[in-house]
Amino acid sequence: MRDVYRIVDAHCHVYPDAIAEKAADNTGVFYDVGHELDGKVGTLKEASFAAGVDHCVIQSVATTPKQVGSINRFIAKTVAEGNGFFTGLGTLHPDSEHKRQDVEEIVSLGLHGVKLHPEIQRFALDEPRSLELFALCAEYDLPMLLHTGDKRYDCSNPNRLLPVLKRFPELTVVGAHLGGWSIWEEAVETLSGVKNLWFDCSSTFHWVDPMLTKKLILKLGTDRVLFGTDYPMWTPKTELDTFLSLGFPEADNRRILWENARQVFGIGS
């Protein structure tokens, strides 16, 4: 059935070759889990082809305001060199002194949204300095992929996310890791049914048993969940195989692997 729709990996981190392994190491240490691949663009392409993944949404997170411009230009260049294989998201930083210019550059580079990672970027979603970012993304119609959930911190859990979604009802948000990494059940309970919120299932299968994962996805709605691998954390082939083993009907697979990502991130437009 795979030839009847495309398969999108909606959550991939990529880095310039020279720093890829180090950047992947840092994230692996933060989550105490390592990483299966190396974070290079070429490796992502190879691993995606091997898995039958047809398209990747790529991004990288700025840990300081100074990195914002260079990361966004790196993502745009990678998209341009990718012959249609990639859709790119930009990064922003809540401490930047020129947030509007940063957003305008993201738009002019042709990037399709913004990724933020509150724990790694050290901010809470509903602080005033972050609300400025959400207001700008709403104004410029940029969907946002947010890392969501971490029981060790109080940055991106539902108590921080819900006020933002309520304040910017026109903003499209994807909550990564089913809306709450490490707090899956609580997050799904609290967040299902929120109108402007979608989810991805990246970095979930390693921790959550398949039957529970399936139950959580059904609770959120198969029209609300996107497939993603969190490359380089996990290998596309094993993640895709695990997803397919959940045994959703083909119509749901089509939504999760293709339609929802196409709709949210405007893939192909």
Ligand SMILES: [Zn+2]
């Ligand atoms: Zn991520």
